Amino acid sequence: MNDKEIKKGIIYVGANDAERRIFDELIELPDGTTYNSYLVSGSEKTALIDSVDPSKKDILLSNLKAAGIKSIDYVVSQHGEQDHSGSIPDVLAAYPMAKVVTNSKCRGELADLLMIKEDKFITIEDGGEISLGDKTLKFFFTPWAHWPETFVTYIPEDRMLFTCDFLGSHYATENLYAQSNDEILIPAKRYYAEIMSPFRSMIRKNLEKIKVLDVDIVAPSHGPLHKGMDFITGYYSQWASDDVKNEVTIAYISMHGSTGKITRYFIESLEKKGMKVHAFNLADADIGDIAMALLDSATAIIGSPMVLAGPHPKAIFIAYLLKALRPKTRFLSVIGSYGWGGKLVEQLAEMLGSLGAEIIEPVLVKGYPKEADFKMLDELAEKIRAKHQELGLS
Numbered sequence: 001m002n003d004k005e006i007k008k009g010i011i012y013v014g015a016n017d018a019e020r021r022i023f024d025e026l027i028e029l030p031d032g033t034t035y036n037s038y039l040v041s042g043s044e045k046t047a048l049i050d051s052v053d054p055s056k057k058d059i060l061l062s063n064l065k066a067a068g069i070k071s072i073d074y075v076v077s078q079h080g081e082q083d084h085s086g087s088i089p090d091v092l093a094a095y096p097m098a099k100v101v102t103n104s105k106c107r108g109e110l111a112d113l114l115m116i117k118e119d120k121f122i123t124i125e126d127g128g129e130i131s132l133g134d135k136t137l138k139f140f141f142t143p144w145a146h147w148p149e150t151f152v153t154y155i156p157e158d159r160m161l162f163t164c165d166f167l168g169s170h171y172a173t174e175n176l177y178a179q180s181n182d183e184i185l186i187p188a189k190r191y192y193a194e195i196m197s198p199f200r201s202m203i204r205k206n207l208e209k210i211k212v213l214d215v216d217i218v219a220p221s222h223g224p225l226h227k228g229m230d231f232i233t234g235y236y237s238q239w240a241s242d243d244v245k246n247e248v249t250i251a252y253i254s255m256h257g258s259t260g261k262i263t264r265y266f267i268e269s270l271e272k273k274g275m276k277v278h279a280f281n282l283a284d285a286d287i288g289d290i291a292m293a294l295l296d297s298a299t300a301i302i303g304s305p306m307v308l309a310g311p312h313p314k315a316i317f318i319a320y321l322l323k324a325l326r327p328k329t330r331f332l333s334v335i336g337s338y339g340w341g342g343k344l345v346e347q348l349a350e351m352l353g354s355l356g357a358e359i360i361e362p363v364l365v366k367g368y369p370k371e372a373d374f375k376m377l378d379e380l381a382e383k384i385r386a387k388h389q390e391l392g393l394s
Contacts, residue, residue: 075088
């Protein structure tokens with residue numbers, strides 16, 4: 001048996017990228033990643049489900065050659081982003097009879113991004129299927145998991161679900177499966193927080209769509225496979241819910257010590273009032289860690305000094321991140337310091353206004369914090385505690 005054989009006629013032909021440390025020049029990869037590609041051989045035809053990042057195309061082609069593949073009938077492209085689709089032109093060059101199977105939205109993306117010719121496509125509809133003989137590929141559209149064109153592929157005969165980015169993780173491993181649920185939980189949570197969290201309402205709909213399927217194995221396009229769906233879909237349901245916890249996430253930056261002193265005091269005040277605090281110094285914080293903390297926090301705080309009459313650039317970045325991730329955070333506020341004046345609060349409030357969270361009156365300190373300032377911080381902590389209690393959090 002091939003050590004990459006998942007089920008009879010289904011083998012893993014993807015690539016490991018353990019050394020990669022940044023994704024999209026934005027997301028840190030503490031555990032590297034994988035680009036998962038799967039070869040499905042039926043009694044009559046053969047399909048490749050997704051390709052790999054172009055940097056690993058030689059590994060994909062070598063894996064196909066090692067598997068003795070002489071021809072490929074279909075290349076199923078579940079998502080247009082290049083870490084999945086980028087090697088499709090190379091596969092088509094090696095297997096010129098192959099057709100690219102995808103939906104109309106992804107078809108347009110692949111034509112634009114990879115210049116694949118129109119006569120190479122087979123366009124599918126939601127719920128459509130293609131027979132490989134003794135195996136059937138059934139396609140279910142899962143929009144905004146995490147692009148509008150994404151879909152999943154189900155093989156009912158093998159009870160196997162290929163989910164692309166949905167239910168995946170950035171986690172480099174040579175093993176087909178995680179060795180334990182604990183091993184993969186944090187990478188999966190980080191992946192959800194960074195990539196899926198802005199679309200949680202659609203994630204809930206897509207979870208409902210796939211839960212009716214009889215699934216033995218979930219095969220995502222990043223990270224190890226899952227035996228059964230209950231573990232990973234259970235956590236996705238929790239993360240995508242509107243439920244929050246009695247937690248506060250604080251992201252701050254300090255230039256000369258004042259905002260740092262303010263933040264440290266405020267953290268102690270919140271903790272004394274029974275709230276769990278996740279604090280991140282933006283001088284060296286990992287945005288993935290911030291994204292994970294925001295998944296459950298009822299309140300988010302930005303701490304910033306005034307810079308040229310406005311927020312510190314890193315505070316502006318975290319406000320942009322909040323706007324992009326659209327966490328289910330219910331309350332927002334700002335703490336910080338200034339020298340002579342400016343519009344720190346107004347600028348941050350304008351950026352955060354579209355989130356729909358309640359903005360609690362900020363606390364800005366002139367210069368280094370004094371006793372009266374610490375009292376205002378205690379009052380802000382008490383307001384947050386009261387707001388959490390109104391939600392039934394404790």
